[in-house]
Amino acid sequence: VETIREPAELRLILDRVRATGIVGFVPTMGALHAGHETLCRKSVAENDVSAASIFVNPLQFGLGEDYQRYPRDLAADQRLLQESGVDFLFAPDAAAVYPPGFQTRVIVGELSRPLEGAARPGHFEGVATIVLKLFEMVGPCRAYFGEKDFQQLQVIRRMVLDLNVPVEVRGVPTVREADGLAMSSRNRYLTTEERTAAPAIYQALLAARSLAERGVLDPDALLQEAHRRLEASPLIKPEYVALVDPDTLRPVVQPGRSAIMAIAARVGAARLIDNIMIRPPDSRPSAD
Ligand code: PAF
Numbered sequence: 001v002e003t004i005r006e007p008a009e010l011r012l013i014l015d016r017v018r019a020t021g022i023v024g025f026v027p028t029m030g031a032l033h034a035g036h037e038t039l040c041r042k043s044v045a046e047n048d049v050s051a052a053s054i055f056v057n058p059l060q061f062g063l064g065e066d067y068q069r070y071p072r073d074l075a076a077d078q079r080l081l082q083e084s085g086v087d088f089l090f091a092p093d094a095a096a097v098y099p100p101g102f103q104t105r106v107i108v109g110e111l112s113r114p115l116e117g118a119a120r121p122g123h124f125e126g127v128a129t130i131v132l133k134l135f136e137m138v139g140p141c142r143a144y145f146g147e148k149d150f151q152q153l154q155v156i157r158r159m160v161l162d163l164n165v166p167v168e169v170r171g172v173p174t175v176r177e178a179d180g181l182a183m184s185s186r187n188r189y190l191t192t193e194e195r196t197a198a199p200a201i202y203q204a205l206l207a208a209r210s211l212a213e214r215g216v217l218d219p220d221a222l223l224q225e226a227h228r229r230l231e232a233s234p235l236i237k238p239e240y241v242a243l244v245d246p247d248t249l250r251p252v253v254q255p256g257r258s259a260i261m262a263i264a265a266r267v268g269a270a271r272l273i274d275n276i277m278i279r280p281p282d283s284r285p286s287a288d
Contacts, residue, residue, distance in 0.1 A: 001081045003089045007097075007137040010090050014051065014139050021048025023141040025167075027134050030054040031071035031185035032080045035175040039144040040084035042172055047142055051088040052081055053134055055097060060126030071188050090137070097133065106132050108155045108162070114249050115262055116151050116273065119239055124155050131156055132165065140166040148174040148182045150260055150275045151249060174274070176202065182274045189270040197235040198267050204229035204241070205276040208261050212278045217255035219243045222278065226261060239264040239271070246277070256280045 004010045014023050024047030026039045036052075043050040054077055061067035074091065081089050105125050112124035135143070145153045153171050160167055175183045180202035181195075190198060204226040211225050226241045243252045243259045252259040262275040 001078055001086050001089050003078065003091055005090075005092055005096065007090075007092060010051070010088065010137055011139055013088065014049070014141075017049045018140065023047060023138065024050040025134075025138045025141040025143045026050070026052040026086070027131060027143065027145075028052060028054055029056045029070065029185070030077050031073060031188065032077045033175075033183045033185060033187075035146055035148065035183035037080055037084050038175050039146060039172050040081060040086050042170070043142070043144050044085040046170075049088070050086045051090055051138060051141075052086050053090040053092075053138075055090075055092055055130065055134075057097075057126060057130040058094070059098075059129055060123050062120050062122060065120070066186070066189075071185055090134075092137075097130070105129050106159060106163075108159050111151070111155050111158050111249055114151075114244065114251075115240065115242055116264065119264055124152070127152055128155060128159050132159060132163070135160075135165050135167050142168045142170055144170050144172055146174060147171050148184065148274065150246075150262065154247075154249060180206070182272070184270075184272060186270045186272060189268065191268055194235050194268040194270070197233045198270075198272060200230060200233040200236055201263050201265055201267075201272060201274050202276075204263060205261055205274060209276055209278050213281055215281060217280055219252050219255060219259070222261065226263065230263070230265065235267055237266040239266065243278070 017023055024043030026043050028036055040052055056070050058067055106128035107125055108128050117124050157169050160169055179199040181199045207229045208222040208226045211222055223241055223243055230236050230238050242262050245252055246260045258279045260275050261278050264273045
């Protein structure tokens with residue numbers, strides 16, 4: 001994998017590729033894990049040339065969040081990208097991304113407000129701004145995002161549609177540890193004890209889904225079930241448990257609609273998020 005620091009150099013190389021082929025792009029903040037590897041391998045399989053970016057974006061971290069201590073390990077990340085078959089790593093310096101006097105922001109309206117937007121004011125403004133900037137630097141491409149950050153995926157899809165950005169956004173299912181914990185760079189903050197407790201978040205989502213599959217469709221009952229499961233784990237401090245419409249992210253109040261159940265919880269020094277699609281029994285894909 002060839003590492004490029006300058007946006008203009010990246011654009012030049014990828015413009016040459018685009019004369020005959022399609023560029024795949026995986027934006028990341030580094031501290032890569034098997035979830036990122038899946039995004040990279042998909043990009044490599046589906047495109048002629050693939051680029052990944054690593055940039056820990058200060059604009060999407062709030063005051064008191066983990067910007068300073070966010071894990072950074074460029075050498076390990078380069079090895080993972082190399083093994084995944086990615087051609088280019090774009091790792092710009094902060095000065096190349098945010099020039100002196102920078103003052104422009106991208107705001108995606110309603111989709112940015114609930115859930116993570118409410119818990120982390122300004123977060124999606126930071127995400128949308130950096131992702132649009134990265135798309136400008138990379139140029140037309142297919143871009144890959146994990147479904148663990150479901151709201152982020154929807155915000156980016158909306159931005160691309162609203163601003164005529166020539167990028168095809170592809171969502172990729174969440175990759176999990178053997179015990180169900182969603183892969184996340186922030187899992188590195190967990191102590192051994194916390195790591196053992198953390199899969200309860202996914203267990204809570206599964207419990208709610210299994211209740212729905214057995215015909216219990218009242219949103220309050222599903223939310224209560226998830227809360228009950230989380231409360232059994234004293235190391236897990238839920239921030240929110242929500243059942244929302246997958247397209248609008250508004251709360252689902254009517255029983256029997258397909259919905260995303262999303263959870264954010266503190267586990268020690270880590271703030272973890274996860275989600276699952278919950279479908280009423282008659283709308284599930286059939287086995288054959
Ligand atoms: O999901 C992430 O890693 C980041 O939010 C992203 C999309 C790379 C923007 O900084």
